[in-house]
Amino acid sequence: MSIRNLDKMFHPRSIAVIGASERPGSVGSALMRNLTHAGFEGPILPVNPRAAAVHGIMAYKDVASLPLTPELAVLATPPDTIAPLIAELGARGTRAAVILTAGFAEGEARVGRERAAQLLAAARPHLLRVVGPNCLGIAVPGIGLNATFAPAPLLAGNIAFLSQSGAMATTVLDWALPRRIGFSAIVSMGDMSDVDFGDLLDYFALDDSTQAIIIYAEAVTQARKFMSAARRAARVKPVIVVKSGRAEEGARAATSHTGALAGADVVYDAAFRRAGMLRVNEVEELFDAAATLATMSPQPGNRLAIVTNGGGAGVLATDRLIEEGGKLASLSDTTIGKLNAVLPSTWSHANPIDIIGDADAARYSHAVEVMLQDPDSDALLVSYCPTSVGSSADAAKGLVDVLKKSDVQKKNVFACWMGDASVQEGRATLVAAKVPDFETPERAVRAFMYLVRYRQSQDLLLETPSSATASAEADTQRAHALIAQALADGREWLDPAEVSAFFACYGVRFARTEAVADAASAARLAAEIKAPVALKIRSRDITHKSDVGGVALDLATPQDVEAAAQAMNARVAKARPQAQLEGFIVQEMVHRPGAFELIAGVSTDVTFGPVILFGHGGTAVEILGDKSLELPPLNTALARAQIERTRIARLLKGYRDRPPADIEGVVNVLMQLSRIVADHAEVTEIDINPLLCDAQGVVGVDGRIRVRKAAGSAEARLAIRPYPQNLESEIKTPDGKAYVVRPIRPEDEPALSRFAAEVDTQDLWHSAFSLLRERSHETAARLSQIDYDREMTMLAWEGGRVAGLARSTADPDFDAAEAAAIIRADLRDKGLARQLLQAQLAAIAGQGVRRAVLVYPAKLARINAIAVELGFDVAPSPDDAAVLRATKKL
Structure with missing residues (x-):
């Protein structure tokens, strides 16, 4: 339903409180206290059948008694009363409601699920929008609206805070108050029976009073809607997210390497990155990132210069900068000469620029002015460590004075006034001048890297893919026939010959693999392949073929193949007499000494649907953990970026006397995997491991494809709509x-x-x-x-x-x-x-x-x-x- 009637939610002209109370400790009482003290200028209409007034405001016994139709209703009554109240409010003309009451879909109880369904059934005919149930409420401090039962007062600001957890919302609000962090809106979303992340991202992307959106998420619903709204919002303002629940339960249930590597949390990482959102790990980071991104200029690069009066602070900042992927700016001879002219001879003569502990306002001012004009740095961190010689106020004044000059080169400047009691005066000067100040060098560097990563993610979204050479037209009809045959046989996995044939339909080079009926046919095929082959028993009743002697490797001649097939047939028939033997699989043995072993595949996430995986493959793939995920559909730019995020990417580019590997061949494989999942709803899992890659090209050696009957179209299950x-x-x-x-x-x-x-x-x-x-x-x-x-x-x-x-x-x-x-x-x-x-x-x-x-x-x-x-x-x-x-x- 998206943003329809959300203006009534966040800019109401009147509010009814159903369940208003004066009983100490009750939700209804806390809610009324917050509403009446926040400064809302419209009428507040308490509804309580047993009270003449609530918190000094005339009360009404029921909805029918209200003298006007409220634009927003806030409900804090028992769960069984909610659906009838919503129906009554909707019929009267109310178009927005916040339901604080619990007892709905947050548990597994059947009664709760039925209540949730009844609630939606009551709201939908009237297009009445619902936040909650089971939530803390909503607030818009700029208009004096605090329809929450949070204990802390709220400050107006330009950050919209969306939280799935009421407890986390109260914690964050309590944390934000002493730090003077204000909000354009706070939304505790609860069970998200109606209004969800997609709706709110759409709404606050268009909200002029919101400069940044921060999210505390536990899970996403309606992935396609979420991705569409998030991609739009992140293009117009920063969207920063903390997501709880990093456990990989999904990986434990996986049946292939690809599935094992594609745990739930890393899929969320891929989704947030694809949308252009910035993910952080802690609440403190959430606000640091939001404040930094909302108030500072776009960051052109990752080269940081550091000016400090303490060498230790510079070292700490440098360590964190390198860990975070930034670069320490180099000082040119020209810049060193300029610094020599304004600093004592004992300065560090390198970056970090240690201007010595007795630095006064003038020394800070001169050093900062030189570095603001330096063309080889992209941003500046200015640090102060308490000393008994130079005061924090003097140092802050030196920084602020030079930033006020109109003739200096403007670039992002981060301050770090370390300590507490002795730097309060200096901090006050920085705050008054709106210079971002951080308590530690690590936090300051982290804030700088937020800007860098955000710029990188936005640049990636705008990177133009190459017009790659068009691959051969896919034989989708043949591929579908292979899937249909497996499903007709009651199988979830294509056999190796079918896997090879399936990839051939998409032009993915794979070791030649074919099924034959008997030993003589296996020998004839081996003669045709003219290379050593592997021989495997073919039987839908035998999953682990090597356990029953059903695998033979490196068979050099047709005679070797025929003899091995006859012996294998007898051996397997004795070990598994009940198994139906259907012949043999003959596979070309690929010998590519020195080729890199990669993995590429597809896993299906319960929330976001198909996910493309790439990484370092081989037998130790899970131990190596060198992987990167991306949501389809892919283009060449996204595929290359996915490869670049892995450690093995550096090796693929060549080193010493080793030539670069065929990275474009890997790009093509990833593109074809993306194409496959867009073509076939039945494909749920693909595993190519190893995918051998060297300068001669790319070839798959072993692969698995899992299929299941599909209820909907291939396109519908993708979190991002592919090219139509x-x-x-x-x-x-x-x-x-x-x-x-x-x-x-x-x-x-x-x-x-x-x-x-x-x-x-x-x-x-x-x-x-x-x-x-x-x-x-x-x-x-x-x-x-x-x-x-x-x-x-x-x-x-x-x-x-x-x-x-x-x-x-x-x-x-x-x-x-x-x-x-x-x-x-x-x-x-x-x-x-x-x-x-x-x-x-x-x-x-x-x-x-x-x-x-x-x-x-x-x-x-x-x-x-x-x-x-x-x-x-x-x-x-x-x-x-x-x-x-x-x-x-x-």
Whole structure:
């Protein structure tokens, strides 16, 4: 349901408290106390059948007695009363409710689940939105709304805090108060029966008073909705998350190496990273990261310069910087010369820049000024250690004075005034000047690295994938037939011959593996392969073949193969007389001395669906633990980044006399795994181990594929909607010219950049295309990397160039999407715009959008004619008579 009616939740004009009380220690009493003391200016309407007034405010015996319809209702009554109350409130016109009461879906009890279902059934007909049940409540300090029973008062600020745990929410609020941390909103989400993370991320991404969003999460529901909302929110403001529950229960139940490595928590890591969110481990980090990201400039690089009056503080900062993946900035001869001119001869002459313990305000000021102008550093950490010579206030004044100068190079500056009592005056100076101050060097460096990692994650989201050489067309029909045969046989695992054939359908090179009926056939196949082979018994009744003598390796000649097959048949028949023997598997033995053993595969997470795994493979794969996960669909940029996150990536690039391995071959394998899970809903697990890789290429030696009957489509189970290939088509303009029309892809960024230079700037009047004016990689990347669930951009192609594009973004409720089209200047009058818009309307109708909207200047008769021709209802905009607004039901 997304953000519909959430404005009534977070900006209500009136509030009813159902279950208001004056009984000491009760939730209803604490709630009323917080509401009446927070400064809410609208009416507060207590409902209590046995009280004439609650906390000095006239009370009402029931909902029917209320003198007006409350926009927000807060309920703290017994669980069995909740659904009837919600139905009554909804019928009266209330559109938002916060339910503090427990006893619903937080347990396994049948009664609780039934109550939760009844609650939703009562709310849905009225589009009444519910936060909770079993929650602490909500607060919007900026409007004096504190509908919680938290004990601590709340400060207004620019951070939205979303928490699944009420206990964690009260802890965080209590922790934040003495640190003067304020909030734009606090939402304790409880059981998330209705309003969930996806809804709230959508809402606060659009909230002007929120500059950063922080999340305490225990589990995510509706992964596709969550990923779509998180990706949108993280593009416009920082989203930082702490997630509890790092145990890997999922890994313990796995039946392959891939499954064992893809534990639940690392999948969350992959999801947060893919969305552009920043994950931290502790509550203190949550606020450090939020405050840093919300108030400081984008961080261009990871080179840090450190100015300190104590060598030890510099060493601590350096140690943490290297551990976190940052770099200590190098000092050029020019910069050293400038520092020599303003510092005593005993300074460190290196970074960290130790300006000696007797440093006064002037020395701090001079050193900082030099480093702010230094081109070889990206940020500056300024540290003060208490001494009996220079005061903390003087040091702070020196820093603040130089930052006030307009002629110094601006870069992010972090302060670390170490100690407590003796540095209070200096800290007060820094706070007044809005210079971020941290109590330890480690925290300051960590804050710097938040900015670095956030910038890196945003850059990755905008990295243009290469237009890789198109692989052979996948034989999806043959692949599906292999799956269907296994399921018809009642098997979950494809046999080795089927695995090899399946990968061949996707152009993944695999050791030749085939099934044969008897020993003579095995010998003939071995002669054809012309290499040593492995021989395995083929039987659906025998899982561990080596345990019954069902495996023979390195058979060099056809005669060896035939003899081994005959002996194996007799041996296995004696060991397992009840097993049905179906012949043999003959597999080429791959000898690639010195090749790296990798692992690649797919696991299915209970929350996020299929996950792609890559790492260091071989027999010790779980012990090595060198792995990286990514959510499909992949592109080449994401696949390369996934490889880069592993330790073995450094070895694959070559070292000493060893040439680089075929990394692009590994990229192709990961891309094909992504393609497989998007094509086949039945594939739940894939394991290629080892995947051998050297300079000669990539080849799979052993593999497993697990399949199960699927209830839905392959696309539906993915947490991120893949490229909608079904929308590709061809259109013809009145002059008979044909154009290929398809959704935009990230790989289109170079073509889009060229298109930006080819359109007439007078055609860029619409906000959907105004970004093209900048003609930069970043803007073209943002336009080409879209969320197909809620955005759509359709391209028309002519001669390998973009002829035109139509673009729209649905609102979070999919009620409407404003569409627009732009055509290359030399094709403007060819009739392409109408055809392209028609394709766009069909695409957004498929997304579930209910209305298409066109907004354009009334003077543009050409666009108006197209709107009328496509069946839009055209009327003047209520805000501007010079603008027309056309709408069409889809």
